[in-house]
Amino acid sequence: MVVLNKIYTKTGDTGETALGNGARVKKYADRVNAYGTVDEVNATVGLARLHATGDAADQLARIQNDLFDLGADLCRPDMAKDAEAEYPPLRMTDAQVTRLETEIDAMTQAVEPLRSFVLPGGSALAAHLHLSRTVTRRAERLCVELAAAEDVNPAAVKYLNRLSDWFFQASRIANDDGRADVLWVPGANR
Template sequence: MVVLNKIYTRSGDDGTTALGNGDRVAKDAARVEAYGTVDELNAFVGVARLKSRKETDVALARIQNDLFDLGADLCRPDNDADQDAESPPLRMVQQQIDRLEQEIDIMTGQLEPLRSFILPGGKKLAARLHVCRTVARRAERLTVRLAEAETVNITAILYLNRLSDWFFVAARMANNGGKDDVLWVPGANR
């Protein structure tokens, strides 16, 4: 259980922060950039929820919880030699990806196939979900970059990849089942 009695500790005043295993690293370290962007994504999901209806809101609430799991995964090095058997690090699991894929398949089954790329926009919720999609892609890129230098749970990367797909399809659903998608017209302003 987490207990936060004091929000500021001054321990980060020197430009470092603690990872989940207690190691201190620079606040701009690749690992901190990755899980910090996941936190940013979670905040954008919270904004999207302001305009979501029940079924979408329930799914977004699950995603927010998953994003906290993902942040916990990323803030604890995967090769941590000090792993406690009684309190193992929280890691993303395949079941979380499977759920996203099932939801994507259900939503996609209700949409007409795309015949053009779409521009981010349309309804307010759709536009907010497109922002979530792009931040998820950035989090994915940063996590891939982290994985080039350090050991990372591959399931974390796969989750982010699938999550951005989920946001894309959910944005289409929010655009009146794709009817209000804003289509890209190549060269339209030449």
């Protein structure tokens, strides 16, 4: 259980922050950029949830919780030392990736195949889901970059990759199962 008795600690006043293992790093460290961007994704999902109802609202709530799991995973380097940790680190799992894939497959069955690229927009929910998709893509790029230099849970990277696809399909569902998608018309304004 997390207990936050004091919100400001002043420990970051010198431009450093603590990782999940207690190590101090610069606030601009690659790992901090990666999990900070995951936090940004979570904030965009919160905006999308303002427009969601039913299954979409429930799915977005699960995704927000997963994103906190993902942040916890990314803030804890040294996966090889997980067994030695006083408290077992929280890591993303393939089951979380599989759940997204199952939901994407169900959404894909509900929409017509695309004949053009989709412009971000349509309904308010769809527009917010597109924003979530683009920020997720940035988070994925940062995690891939981090993984090139440091140890990163492969399930974390896979989750972000599937999540951007999930947001795309969910945006189509939010646009009347794709019937209200805003389609790109190549060269329309020449």
